[in-house]
Amino acid sequence: MNERTTPMWDHVFSGETRVEMAREMASSVIVFLLSLLLVSLPLTESKFPFPLSDLNGGTNCAACSVLLGLADQLAEIYNETIADSMSRFCNYLPNGFKEACTILVEEYGPSIIALIEEKETPDTACYGIGFCKHQTGAMCHLFPLPSNSLSSYDEKVRVDHLIKMATRARGRPLSFPKLCSYPVIKEICDIIDIFANDHEPLIDVDGDGFSDTYRFRGAYWRGKDCNDIDKQVYPGRSSTDDAIFDTNCNGIMGIDPSTRMTYEEQWCNGTVPMGTVVLGDSAGAHFHIPPSWLTAKELNIDTFSDLLMILENEFDWPMLSFTTGYESTSKWPMSIQGPMESIYSKMRGLNRCNHRDFQNIAVNGARSSSMKDTIVKSFARHKLIDKPAMISLELIGNDVCNGHHDLDHMTTPEEYFKNMHATLEYLDNLLPQGSVILPVGLADGRILYDTLKDHIHPIGNTRGDVTYSTFYDYLNCLEVSPCFGWMNSNGTWRNLTSERAMELTNTLNKLVTTTNYTNIKVYLMPQPLKEVFSNWKGDPADLIEPVDGFHPNQLSNALIANITWHTLQKLYPQVIPPVNPFNHLIEAKFGNQGGY
Ligand SMILES: *[C@@H]1O[C@H](CO)[C@@H](O)[C@H](O)[C@H]1NC(C)=O
Ligand SMILES: *[C@@H]1O[C@H](CO)[C@@H](O)[C@H](O)[C@H]1NC(C)=O
Ligand SMILES: *[C@@H]1O[C@H](CO)[C@@H](O)[C@H](O)[C@H]1NC(C)=O
Ligand SMILES: *[C@@H]1O[C@H](CO)[C@@H](O)[C@H](O)[C@H]1NC(C)=O
Ligand SMILES: *[C@@H]1O[C@H](CO)[C@@H](O)[C@H](O)[C@H]1NC(C)=O
Ligand SMILES: *[C@@H]1O[C@H](CO)[C@@H](O)[C@H](O)[C@H]1NC(C)=O
Ligand SMILES: [Ca+2]
Ligand SMILES: [Ca+2]
Numbered sequence: 001m002n003e004r005t006t007p008m009w010d011h012v013f014s015g016e017t018r019v020e021m022a023r024e025m026a027s028s029v030i031v032f033l034l035s036l037l038l039v040s041l042p043l044t045e046s047k048f049p050f051p052l053s054d055l056n057g058g059t060n061c062a063a064c065s066v067l068l069g070l071a072d073q074l075a076e077i078y079n080e081t082i083a084d085s086m087s088r089f090c091n092y093l094p095n096g097f098k099e100a101c102t103i104l105v106e107e108y109g110p111s112i113i114a115l116i117e118e119k120e121t122p123d124t125a126c127y128g129i130g131f132c133k134h135q136t137g138a139m140c141h142l143f144p145l146p147s148n149s150l151s152s153y154d155e156k157v158r159v160d161h162l163i164k165m166a167t168r169a170r171g172r173p174l175s176f177p178k179l180c181s182y183p184v185i186k187e188i189c190d191i192i193d194i195f196a197n198d199h200e201p202l203i204d205v206d207g208d209g210f211s212d213t214y215r216f217r218g219a220y221w222r223g224k225d226c227n228d229i230d231k232q233v234y235p236g237r238s239s240t241d242d243a244i245f246d247t248n249c250n251g252i253m254g255i256d257p258s259t260r261m262t263y264e265e266q267w268c269n270g271t272v273p274m275g276t277v278v279l280g281d282s283a284g285a286h287f288h289i290p291p292s293w294l295t296a297k298e299l300n301i302d303t304f305s306d307l308l309m310i311l312e313n314e315f316d317w318p319m320l321s322f323t324t325g326y327e328s329t330s331k332w333p334m335s336i337q338g339p340m341e342s343i344y345s346k347m348r349g350l351n352r353c354n355h356r357d358f359q360n361i362a363v364n365g366a367r368s369s370s371m372k373d374t375i376v377k378s379f380a381r382h383k384l385i386d387k388p389a390m391i392s393l394e395l396i397g398n399d400v401c402n403g404h405h406d407l408d409h410m411t412t413p414e415e416y417f418k419n420m421h422a423t424l425e426y427l428d429n430l431l432p433q434g435s436v437i438l439p440v441g442l443a444d445g446r447i448l449y450d451t452l453k454d455h456i457h458p459i460g461n462t463r464g465d466v467t468y469s470t471f472y473d474y475l476n477c478l479e480v481s482p483c484f485g486w487m488n489s490n491g492t493w494r495n496l497t498s499e500r501a502m503e504l505t506n507t508l509n510k511l512v513t514t515t516n517y518t519n520i521k522v523y524l525m526p527q528p529l530k531e532v533f534s535n536w537k538g539d540p541a542d543l544i545e546p547v548d549g550f551h552p553n554q555l556s557n558a559l560i561a562n563i564t565w566h567t568l569q570k571l572y573p574q575v576i577p578p579v580n581p582f583n584h585l586i587e588a589k590f591g592n593q594g595g596y
């Protein structure tokens with residue numbers, strides 16, 4: 001048995017499958033290669049992490065240019081050959097990934113070395129080895145083009161020549177690498193695909209919708225299941241008879257001998273406990289790629305220590321997010337920094353009976369249609385036996401973001417109305433009485449380009465040669481941008497995208513003011529990002545994810561949580577539940593209530 005099998009996969013697969021999986025894991029560097037530029041991920045509605053456009057090489061091309069770009073910069077920083085810097089890079093990767101990286105370097109190394117020696121750049125070398133393809137328009141490039149003799153040729157001639165050079169160095173013809181179709185890699189692609197199409201925890205033995213492992217949409221996403229072989233036991237359950245067992249996983253159980261009442265009855269019943277939930281997109285799930293991964297001079301043996309966890313969480317950080325955060329960034333110092341504040345931690349502060357009652361049902365790339373069709377259906381709540389919940393419904397951009405160069409792929413106001421209405425009706429049927437929905441409109445993404453256009457992207461950190469403006473247009477050239485319209489140097493497109501976003505927000509307003517529901521109350525929230533940016537005294541770039549140049553970063557998440565809370569107090573104080581007067585007694589008796 002191959003030692004590289006992770007414990008996580010052990011749970012799920014047995015016997016032959018596991019042997020297969022072990023083999024797959026060794027090649028999962030491919031997952032990593034493709035995912036590095038996972039900025040492409042928020043675009044896809046259901047596939048993780050292999051979208052996408054194949055145009056001009058698409059994701060493969062982007063991953064190749066970024067990785068070779070890093071190797072090229074390492075060679076400069078450490079004054080070594082590209083061959084040495086490629087092995088240096090592989091050595092920085094965790095076991096399993098390292099071996100697969102080495103295999104790739106053996107396969108493509110000789111061609112890459114030959115091309116770089118001829119003063120080609122990482123971009124043009126990727127055309128030579130076939131990861132990038134010359135199909136429509138001009139060659140796509142992230143780094144400045146080389147100024148060697150080849151550059152005077154017509155692009156088609158030039159690409160043909162690059163391929164010939166690569167082939168000669170390799171000694172045999174190149175076949176176009178379609179990574180997910182390699183026999184070894186196919187299975188892992190399929191498994192990740194299956195797993196990601198279903199937004200429920202992968203490991204949930206009793207099928208109650210909650211898990212006792214963290215990753216794969218487990219306890220990082222929804223309060224941990226304190227008994228995973230009893231489906232009557234899970235966070236958020238309404239319960240007063242926790243005499244012997246903690247049936248709602250909030251850490252409160254047992255009988256007070258002086259009153260002969262259960263603690264749950266004594267300290268929770270009569271208070272107003274309420275779960276905290278987000279139904280949303282990559283912003284709600286808190287998408288984040290560590291910038292150190294793309295910053296050549298920061299790369300070292302520890303840089304990728306959280307790689308596997310990050311892949312298994314779909315590049316999201318729900319446990320640090322503005323709605324459901326409960327952890328501290330100090331747990332992952334290599335990968336993420338900044339303050340953590342969340343609606344859940346404020347709700348728990350009000351009432352300790354809410355411990356572990358949170359769910360992050362947010363999916364990268366979610367828009368109003370996928371929310372209605374699939375995502376909302378993975379939300380676990382029982383009308384009659386669970387506590388009410390406060391639910392943020394946030395889809396802040398994907399309805400107007402798409403990888404295509406046209407308006408037809410944006411949601412129309414009519415479709416948006418229908419989708420959101422259907423989602424609210426579904427929730428009205430699902431939720432316990434007293435539940436509250438807080439829908440929020442779309443952001444105005446023009447702030448991204450206006451803020452970042454002349455800033456240097458982490459991949460250009462060594463030589464100061466890649467601005468966000470270049471980076472955005474590069475992603476569009478390959479059609480792998482998470483938001484064609486806003487991440488675009490063409491101001492007409494940015495304006496068109498914002499116009500549609502405003503129409504959709506107005507539609508949401510109309511929906512909320514013209515419809516009534518039975519179980520739920522719906523309160524429209526103003527888009528908090530506007531206030532986050534206008535309140536911020538420093539550089540607005542401090543608020544945006546550096547790698548994707550698109551998402552709110554950790555600091556923004558904390559600020560969004562605070563602003564949202566403040567807005568609730570100001571506009572809708574009635575939705576904020578009262579403080580539990582027994583909090584101090586719960587704390588004295590149950591300490592951290594079993595943690596997370
Ligand atoms: C880089 O290495 C070469 C040979 O290994 C050496 O001649 C050169 O001086 C070095 N350059 C720097 C800046 O250290
Ligand atoms: C919980 O409290 C409600 C009202 O505060 C009361 O009607 C109910 O009987 C209590 N339930 C238990 C099991 O104590
Ligand atoms: C910007 O995009 C619009 C809409 O596609 C197009 O008509 C216009 O020519 C573009 N402007 C530039 C400067 O490329
Ligand atoms: C985009 O809209 C802004 C604000 O309405 C306007 O000032 C600007 O000229 C517009 N830009 C383009 C290219 O249409
Ligand atoms: C919603 O309820 C209000 C007050 O009960 C009523 O006036 C209104 O007509 C209702 N609207 C719809 C669309 O049912
Ligand atoms: C959020 O609000 C809390 C309480 O008002 C405050 O202590 C904290 O510093 C704020 N966090 C941020 C990131 O501003
Ligand atoms: Ca379970
Ligand atoms: Ca359970």
Ligand SMILES: [Ca+2]
Pocket residue numbers: 242246247248249250251252253264
């Ligand atoms: Ca309990």
